Amino acid sequence: xxxxxxxxxxxxxxxxxxxxxxxxxxxxxxxxxxxxxxxxxxxxxxxxxxxxxxxxxxxxxxxxxxxxxxxxxxxxxxxxxxxxxxxxxxxxxxxxxxxxxxxxxxxxxxxxxxxxxxxxxxxxxxxxxxxxxxxxxxxxxxxxxxxxxxxxxxxxxxxxxxxxxxxxxxxxxxxxxxxxxxxxxxxxxxxxxxxxxxxxxxxxxxxxxxxxxxxxxxxxxxxxxxxxxxxxxxxxxxxxxxxxxxxxxxxxxxxxxxxxxxxxxxxxxxxxxxxxxxxxxxxxxxxxxxxxxxxxxxxxxxxxxxxxxxxxxxxxxxxxxxxxxxxxxxxxxxxxxxxxxxxxxxxxxxxxxxxxxxxxxxxxxxxxxxxxxxxxxxxxxxxxxxxxx
Numbered sequence: 001x002x003x004x005x006x007x008x009x010x011x012x013x014x015x016x017x018x019x020x021x022x023x024x025x026x027x028x029x030x031x032x033x034x035x036x037x038x039x040x041x042x043x044x045x046x047x048x049x050x051x052x053x054x055x056x057x058x059x060x061x062x063x064x065x066x067x068x069x070x071x072x073x074x075x076x077x078x079x080x081x082x083x084x085x086x087x088x089x090x091x092x093x094x095x096x097x098x099x100x101x102x103x104x105x106x107x108x109x110x111x112x113x114x115x116x117x118x119x120x121x122x123x124x125x126x127x128x129x130x131x132x133x134x135x136x137x138x139x140x141x142x143x144x145x146x147x148x149x150x151x152x153x154x155x156x157x158x159x160x161x162x163x164x165x166x167x168x169x170x171x172x173x174x175x176x177x178x179x180x181x182x183x184x185x186x187x188x189x190x191x192x193x194x195x196x197x198x199x200x201x202x203x204x205x206x207x208x209x210x211x212x213x214x215x216x217x218x219x220x221x222x223x224x225x226x227x228x229x230x231x232x233x234x235x236x237x238x239x240x241x242x243x244x245x246x247x248x249x250x251x252x253x254x255x256x257x258x259x260x261x262x263x264x265x266x267x268x269x270x271x272x273x274x275x276x277x278x279x280x281x282x283x284x285x286x287x288x289x290x291x292x293x294x295x296x297x298x299x300x301x302x303x304x305x306x307x308x309x310x311x312x313x314x315x316x317x318x319x320x321x322x323x324x325x326x327x328x329x330x331x332x333x334x335x336x337x338x339x340x341x342x343x344x345x346x347x348x349x350x351x352x353x354x355x356x357x358x359x360x361x362x363x364x365x366x367x368x369x370x371x372x373x374x375x376x377x378x379x380x381x382x383x384x385x386x387x388x389x
Contacts, residue, residue: 338352
């Protein structure tokens with residue numbers, strides 16, 4: 001989840017008489033020169049403000065482990081085993097479909113509560129009767145039941161909760177588990193409840209599973225987040241096409257006027273010299289993450305002591321780093337392929353990542369085309385031989 005305030009040009013400025021929008025700047029007709037100069041000044045102020053804005057990133061973590069790798073004393077292992085018993089007990093029960101008639105799905109939740117060193121596992125099941133009063137999810141049902149069984153329970157006593165979708169079938173009926181929505185994250189309402197629990201129980205976690213065997217455990221720390229200042233995603237804000245000056249909406253890739261792809265080789269003026277090595281650098285940064293120049297030498301040079309290869313890698317990295325440009329007409333920044341972080345490590349940008357993916361897709365298309373041509377040639381030869389015979 002990303003939280004930020006976007007600085008954009010006001011719609012009122014665009015619709016003001018006598019002004020025409022061109023990229024990020026405005027030009028005035030002959031009857032509105034003064035107004036145009038004022039608008040240019042306002043737009044420059046907006047752009048300078050945007051350059052000082054900060055972004056906050058919220059990260060969520062999911063730890064995926066195999067059940068067989070967990071120790072028997074691990075709370076996650078014990079909660080998972082109890083969930084297995086709950087699934088078996090539910091499967092042997094004849095559940096009234098009235099209580100699930102809205103979604104026709106059964107969701108089970110198991111809340112781990114620890115009071116005075118003793119663990120209790122409280123069961124909950126969803127109830128969706130399709131009435132104006134609303135539905136009750138399994139997670140909230142387990143929390144309410146815990147308060148019913150232990151009136152003095154506090155949020156600090158709650159350690160974690162496991163959630164899984166179970167088959168909605170009669171006992172003995174065969175069900176395709178692929179139709180189930182596991183691993184199942186909490187809905188918005190349940191998420192708010194669980195977040196309030198996590199405020200007092202900092203180690204609180206949510207367990208989900210890929211299937212009913214419960215062999216792969218997804219341990220979601222939904223509210224453990226790291227806030228950091230970062231750049232905005234490169235496709236988040238509105239952008240001006242440097243080819244035609246058209247202003248495009250956020251999260252768009254192709255220009256709505258000239259249809260150019262803003263992440264294409266041509267648009268970003270991708271380097272033409274040593275192109276294969278350029279893509280090798282992008283691929284290395286994609287799979288290895290932020291890497292120092294020395295690390296790139298070790299990963300890309302075939303022989304460690306080859307000064308020529310090291311110089312070539314260094315020159316290629318510098319070329320990619322300096323590829324960033326700013327269009328004079330629109331002020332649009334393009335061609336930012338890699339950049340150096342505060343630790344001096346090279347990091348691939350979103351543009352670089354997309355350019356790299358486009359290169360891979362282009363290679364795959366060429367390979368598929370060659371195979372299709374070879375197959376057609378082979379079929380043609382076979383038909384020719386058979387007609388000759």
